[in-house]
Amino acid sequence: xxxxxxxxxxxxxxxxxxxxxxxxxxxxxxxxxxxxxxxxxxxxxxxxxxxxxxxxxxxxxxxxxxxxxxxxxxxxxxxxxxxxxxxxxxxxxxxxxxxxxxxxxxxxxxxxxxxxxxxxxxxxxxxxxxxxxxxxxxxxxxxxxxxxxxxxxxxxxxxxxxxxxxxxxxxxxxxxxxxxxxxxxxxxxxxxxxxxxxxxxxxxxxxxxxxxxxxxxxxxxxxxxxxxxxxxxxxxxxxxxxxxxxxxxxxxxxxxxxxxxxxxxxxxxxxxxxxxxxxxxxxxxxxxxxxxxxxxxxxxxxxxxxxxxxxxxxxxxxxxxxxxxxxxxxxxxxxxxxxxxxxxxxxxxxxxxxxxxxxxxxxxxxxxxxxxxxxxxxxxxxxxxxxxxxxxxxxxxxxxxxxxxxxxxxxxxxxxxxxxxxxxxxxxxxxxxxxxxxxxxxxxxxxxxxxxxxxxxxxxxxxxxxxxxxxxxxxxxxxxxx
Amino acid sequence: xxxxxxxxxxxxxxxxxxxxxxxxxxxxxxxxxxxxxxxxxxxxxxxxxxxxxxxxxxxxxxxxxxxxxxxxxxxxxxxxxxxxxxxxxxxxxxxxxxxxxxxxxxxxxxxxxxxxxxxxxxxxxxxxxxxxxxxxxxxxxxxxxxxxxxxxxxxxxxxxxxxxxxxxxxxxxxxxxxxxxxxxxxxxxxxxxxxxxxxxxxxxxxxxxxxxxxxxxxxxxxxxxxxxxxxxxxxxxxxxxxxxxxxxxxxxxxxxxxxxxxxxxxxxxxxxxxxxxxxxxxxxxxxxxxxxxxxxxxxxxxxxxxxxxxxxxxxxxxxxxxxxxxxxxxxxxxxxxxxxxxxxxxxxxxxxxxxxxxxxxxxxxxxxxxxxxxxxxxxxxxxxxxxxxxxxxxxxxxxxxxxxxxxxxxxxxxxxxxxxxxxxxxxxxxx
Numbered sequence: 001x002x003x004x005x006x007x008x009x010x011x012x013x014x015x016x017x018x019x020x021x022x023x024x025x026x027x028x029x030x031x032x033x034x035x036x037x038x039x040x041x042x043x044x045x046x047x048x049x050x051x052x053x054x055x056x057x058x059x060x061x062x063x064x065x066x067x068x069x070x071x072x073x074x075x076x077x078x079x080x081x082x083x084x085x086x087x088x089x090x091x092x093x094x095x096x097x098x099x100x101x102x103x104x105x106x107x108x109x110x111x112x113x114x115x116x117x118x119x120x121x122x123x124x125x126x127x128x129x130x131x132x133x134x135x136x137x138x139x140x141x142x143x144x145x146x147x148x149x150x151x152x153x154x155x156x157x158x159x160x161x162x163x164x165x166x167x168x169x170x171x172x173x174x175x176x177x178x179x180x181x182x183x184x185x186x187x188x189x190x191x192x193x194x195x196x197x198x199x200x201x202x203x204x205x206x207x208x209x210x211x212x213x214x215x216x217x218x219x220x221x222x223x224x225x226x227x228x229x230x231x232x233x234x235x236x237x238x239x240x241x242x243x244x245x246x247x248x249x250x251x252x253x254x255x256x257x258x259x260x261x262x263x264x265x266x267x268x269x270x271x272x273x274x275x276x277x278x279x280x281x282x283x284x285x286x287x288x289x290x291x292x293x294x295x296x297x298x299x300x301x302x303x304x305x306x307x308x309x310x311x312x313x314x315x316x317x318x319x320x321x322x323x324x325x326x327x328x329x330x331x332x333x334x335x336x337x338x339x340x341x342x343x344x345x346x347x348x349x350x351x352x353x354x355x356x357x358x359x360x361x362x363x364x365x366x367x368x369x370x371x372x373x374x375x376x377x378x379x380x381x382x383x384x385x386x387x388x389x390x391x392x393x394x395x396x397x398x399x400x401x402x403x404x405x406x407x408x409x410x411x412x413x414x415x416x417x418x419x420x421x422x423x424x425x426x427x428x429x430x431x432x433x434x435x436x437x438x439x440x441x442x443x444x445x446x447x448x449x450x451x452x453x454x455x456x457x458x459x460x461x462x463x464x465x466x467x468x469x470x471x472x473x474x475x476x477x478x479x480x481x482x
Numbered sequence: 483x484x485x486x487x488x489x490x491x492x493x494x495x496x497x498x499x500x501x502x503x504x505x506x507x508x509x510x511x512x513x514x515x516x517x518x519x520x521x522x523x524x525x526x527x528x529x530x531x532x533x534x535x536x537x538x539x540x541x542x543x544x545x546x547x548x549x550x551x552x553x554x555x556x557x558x559x560x561x562x563x564x565x566x567x568x569x570x571x572x573x574x575x576x577x578x579x580x581x582x583x584x585x586x587x588x589x590x591x592x593x594x595x596x597x598x599x600x601x602x603x604x605x606x607x608x609x610x611x612x613x614x615x616x617x618x619x620x621x622x623x624x625x626x627x628x629x630x631x632x633x634x635x636x637x638x639x640x641x642x643x644x645x646x647x648x649x650x651x652x653x654x655x656x657x658x659x660x661x662x663x664x665x666x667x668x669x670x671x672x673x674x675x676x677x678x679x680x681x682x683x684x685x686x687x688x689x690x691x692x693x694x695x696x697x698x699x700x701x702x703x704x705x706x707x708x709x710x711x712x713x714x715x716x717x718x719x720x721x722x723x724x725x726x727x728x729x730x731x732x733x734x735x736x737x738x739x740x741x742x743x744x745x746x747x748x749x750x751x752x753x754x755x756x757x758x759x760x761x762x763x764x765x766x767x768x769x770x771x772x773x774x775x776x777x778x779x780x781x782x783x784x785x786x787x788x789x790x791x792x793x794x795x796x797x798x799x800x801x802x803x804x805x806x807x808x809x810x811x812x813x814x815x816x817x818x819x820x821x822x823x824x825x826x827x828x829x830x831x832x833x834x835x836x837x838x839x840x841x842x843x844x845x846x847x848x849x850x851x852x853x854x855x856x857x858x859x860x861x862x863x864x865x866x867x868x869x870x871x872x873x874x875x876x877x878x879x880x881x882x883x884x885x886x887x888x889x890x891x892x893x894x895x896x897x898x899x900x901x902x903x904x905x906x907x908x909x910x911x912x913x
Contacts, residue, residue, distance in 0.1 A: 227611070274707045277618040280724075304611035306619065382583065386591035393587035398567035401517065402748075407587075438609040440625045444632055458638060463621035467708030470621055471638040472735075475663060 002026045003359065005184060005193035007172050007207055010041040011148055011340055012332050013199035014155035015347035021162035022367045023351075025360060028193070029156065029164060030186060032171035032203075033465050035425045036418060037152035039201040041340070042428070043225070043276065043308025045249075045265065046148050046256055047239055049338040050087060050140035052107025052115060053249060059318045059349075061110040064338040066345035068142055074344050078154035079373040080147060081257035087143035087239035088123055090293055091136040099243045100138045107140065114141040127236050129294050143239055147257050148340050149428050150373075155343075157417040158371040162364075166418060167191075169466070175210040177326060195328045195354050202273045202311045204319075204333035211329055216319045218334070220273045221310040223265025224282040226290075229301040229436050233259040240293050249337060251289035253297065258431065263290045263297065270309070278305045303436050310336040318342070320349060327357050374412040374430055378404040399449070400442040402435020410446060414453040421454065423447055424464040487511040487808045489582050489596035491568050491749065494523020495790050496781025496797040497602035498551035503801030504600075505558040509808055513594065514555075514562045515584055521555070521562060522548030523604055524627070525790065527634045530655055532682070536791035547790060563589065571599060571753040573774045577812075580776060598804040601750055601764070601772070601779040602797065605786055607652075608742040615647070617704030620711070626652040626740040630659070639663055641736025645713050646670045647701050649677040649684070651788060653740020658687035660738075667693050668732045671715050673700045673722060676854045678742070678881045680788055700724065701737070710735050743786045750779065760830040761785040767813070768836045768845045769803035770796065775812065778804050785832045785848065788883050792848070799846070813840050820896060825861070825903025827851050829880070838894040844887040851878045851904055858906045860886060865898015878904060 003025030006013045013029055014036065020027045033039075048071050054060035075082035091100050100117060107115045116139040123137035124130050160166050167188055174185035175196075184191045200207040208214035228235075233255055242250040254262045266282045266289075283305060291297050313319055313334035323329035330353055332346060339346070355361050375388060377395055388408070389396035395408035413420045413429035420426045423433065426446050433439030433446065447470065451458045459471045459481035473480045487509045490497045493516030501514050520526060525533070528544030535541060538550065555562075566586040574580045579595040586592070607625035622641055624632075629640045630652060644665050646653045649672040657667045670688055675698045677684055688695050696715060702724045703714035717728035745763040755764040756773035763784040764772040770780050780800035781793040820838050822831045829852040836845055860873040870892045878884065886902075893900070 226614075275618065276707075277704075278614070278616050280614075280616045280702070283614055283616070302611050302614060303609065305614050382591060382593070385585065389585065389587070389590040393590075396585045396587040396590055397565060398517065398569075398585060401567065404567075404569065406585075436609075437606045438611055440607050440609060440628045443628055444636055448636075458636070465708065468621035469709055470640065471632065472641050472665075473639050475633065475637045475639055 001181060002028045002191065002193040004195045004197060004354070005030060005182070005191055006197045006199055007184075008199040008201055009036040009152070009156055009166065010039050010199065010201050011037060011152040011155070011343045012201070012335050012346055013197070014152045014159065015343040016197055016199060016332065016350050017159040017164045018155040019347035019351050021159040021164045022363050023361045024364045027164045028191060029159070029166045030170040030172055030184065030191065031166065031168045034169050034421055034462070036156050036166070036168070037149050038465060040309055040311055041148050041152045043306050044148055044340060045252060045254065045337070046145055046262060047087070047252070047254060047341070048082070048144040048146050049341040050107065050143040051110050051112045051338065051341070052103045052138065052140060053244055054106070054110065054338065056106060056109040058316070059320055060338060060342070063318065063342035063345040063349060065111050067342040070344040071144065071146065071341070075146065075151065077369050078151070078158055078371045080151045080154045082144055082146045083257060084142065084144040085238045085255065086139060086141040087241060088127065089138040089241045089243060090123065090130070090134045091243060092133050092292065093135055096243050097136055100136055103138050112140060112142060115139070127238060127240065129235055129296055130240070131293060131295050133292070145239065145254060145257050146340070151343070153418060153429065154371050154373065158369070160417045161371065162367055172207060172210065182329070195330070195357070195359055197330045197332060197350060199332045201335070202309050204311065204331060208331055208333070211323060212325055216313045216315055216333060219312045219314060220270050221312045222268045222270045222275070222307050223310060224278050224286055224307040225262060225264030225305065226283070226286065226299060226302045227304045227306065228261040228263065228299070229303050230259045232261040232298050232301045235261050235294060235297065242289065242293060251286055253290050253294050258434065263299070265308070267310070273309055276307050276309065278307055303438060312336045318346070320346065320353070322353065322357070330354060374409050374416065377406045377409060399445050400432035400435065402437050402441075403431040405430050405432040405442070407449060410449050411453060414450060420450070422462045422464055423450065423470070426450065485579060485595040486513045487596065488513070488598045488600065488804050489594060490514045490600045490602055491571070491582070492516065492523065492602035492604060492783070493518075493521040493562060493564070494602060494604050494781070495525055495548060495551065495793050496604065496783065497523070497600065498548070498555055499794040499797035500600045500602055500778075500780055500801035500804065501560045502551060502554045502558060503798040504805040505560055507802050507805035509805045510559060512560045513596070514560060515566045515568050515582070516562060516564050517567045519565050521552050521564070527627075527631050528655070529634050530659070533790050536789065537794055551794070568749060571749050571777070573753055573777060577775070597808045598776045598778065600800055600804050601777065601783050602781050603746045603749065603783045605743040605745045605782040607739070608744055610739060613741055615701055615704065617701070617713070618706055620704070620706035620709050622706070622710035622735050623704070623737045623739070626650070626656045626738045629738050630656055633659060633663065639665060641665060643668060643734040644736040644738060645701070645715070645732050645734050646738045646740060648672060648740035648742070649679050649695060650740035650742060651679040651683050653738055654679045654683040654687040656738055656740070657693050658691060661691050661693070667691070668734055669693070669715065670695045671699045671701060672697050673718060674698070676879060676881070680881060702729065704737065710737055713737060743782065745783045745786065747783060750783070753777065758830065758834055760824070761832065765834045766832060768833045768841050770800035770833070771803060771807070771813070775815070776807055785830065788881070792883065792885065796848070813837055820893065821899040822847065823899050823901040825863070825901040827853060827855070827904030828902050831902055836893055838896070841890045841893055843890050845890060845893050846885060846887055847902065848883055848885045849902060850880055850883055852880055854879045855904060855906050858904050860884065861903050861905050862886075862888065863901050863903070864896040868897070870896060870900065
């Protein structure tokens, strides 16, 4: 019997797991996919918002500003790349100026520090690549950029190190209530828990429906992006927004913590929650919008397009509430933007809500808040590199040439507290295959290392989620992949 | 710190030829740094024949062609370090040696010095992202070269039903190779109205196997949440945009991309060499020296070749020039220079600049045309429009690299920049 089971290991599930890992209770996280954070956390704008956008008084307003405040210390503790770059919201023309002023008022009411209204000229002084058409801007110095996937991984790794159990390939298919606890059915057997936290992202309504008819519905909204080569990473140094509209926060241009440039997204309602496709029309829209902000944007240096699904609901706010029939069930649903920014605060709030229902939050004395990432060879200086190779020669074998990722890092990712099982699992943990050749060179080599380290045949190594087979058969034996 | 006369970055066909030639010309302290565990570069996975017709008057496979040079190298005292990745090249100032930073599991972090450096890193394949193909992102989408590596080096087939986007040579070769291994290649789809590959490959790899080639078509959608399930192919208009209503749907599990090669010049750029936006390679002089004295470049890192035979020849020039540099025959910084300009129909030239007083009896110029033509003249004119010389061709195509030899004395007497352009015969225009 677990005290708490968290369904879903995106950044919200992982943050909540890490919050509860501080306490004595027994906690498990059940993740449907073969790796953590493979939904909305994997594909979004990677922004830690300042918090001027949500309406004052909403959960979004409170949790965003609080989450932003915590993010610096949290990322330092967990060795996650995070930079407080600041952001600008641009106005083009007098009719957009009132919108900036409104955001300024909202932000001030929400407690966002340091907001400042700038003229177009002042904005261009900060960001020389901005368009001449920019007439004004709202500067929010507390906004930042983070590696969302890396943050989720670090949170769950730290939770696991502190005793939380993580089960992957473990979708919950049925829920029943027995005396004083829940029984969750999965392909890996039944799990029982006194409290359940539903952090199932875009499928949170479906998971809630296993308990009872939900009174919210997820309306998935797809956003498409360009990711540009590191040669373009310094085009802007802050997150550049346009005035938000009904379709979201609009198209942004932002540096990433890895040194690339991110451009997007649009917003399009979709019915298929798994359709992460790109369309020529949407990409064209993103391109035109982004070039209004930064006319010299060099999209020829695109290395990858992708899209992500926002877990929007029919409510205007996060859906963080207990089941009306059984208050031991807590939904963390509708975590669309600014969900990533709010994650640490959502986790605290979730713990508080369950504490009010009798969950003990008594801290355990041996909780270790620190987590060390795998060494990042490319970020080391010559002397550190030499020392690392001397300790372990595998750090001298560069596998991914574009990102300078070594065999040592890949092996470490395959034996970490939440190990990689797939080619993309390796890519997200240590960047192999993230560069301009997109794994064309290192893909087969990474696959070999995975097969060797996990003791499985090459043909069993997947690219990503289950079903993403890479190899069809072995030519010498004719042996088909499973 | 170890000091070499010459360090060659890359042990593929370009690096091998440069090193052998530098030895031949008298250098005795030469080191090749190769990131793979064997010499030979991409030739090792090119197990088809057709290499060496120019060079050896024989039809060799890729590994055999590489083997010839590896044997030659074995007769020299050239050192090699395998499994070694070069991270950085720091040019020496005012004739001081250049520094090469490299790592390997065996030797650790190495800082090496060399009087001259030959860059021979080759090229990489353009990816899906570079051309923003719409659709989902399932597994089953490979660059043709990656699929070739899986098949020919690792011994695995990447799929059963295949659509190939792009008609570059690697894609064509893989169409045949995968068919022979038991896959069904449904189509080869080319955006342009002409193929990017060699005519002999169109015939031997597609036509001989009844694989349809769709010119002026492209992939407009890819479906499949997990693995590729379906691709949509549409015809494109003269503006290269898809024409609605022309969609064809193919049920397949694999897409191979053969949509171009990009010289791999991160080291070159970081070292500060002047680059040519058209080739994506370093700008070079007639002896393959870059804008950094003592740093030379050759092969696909300078511009993408179709035939390895020309890579070898070009790299031997670079190797010889590097040897001459080490032996003290250095071009003055003040040497007179002459630009080679791209005239009508020409998309780039290599070299981009000639130092007439350094040039020998002939200056070899490689270039590509930007359209398909029938009978045409390659015109070479000086800055005043005077014809210096001309060459006849029955047929020109972007997929086939051209090369001409300009007499050195003509170059020396040329007035102003030299322009190379294509002048089509009247009535003999493009298909």
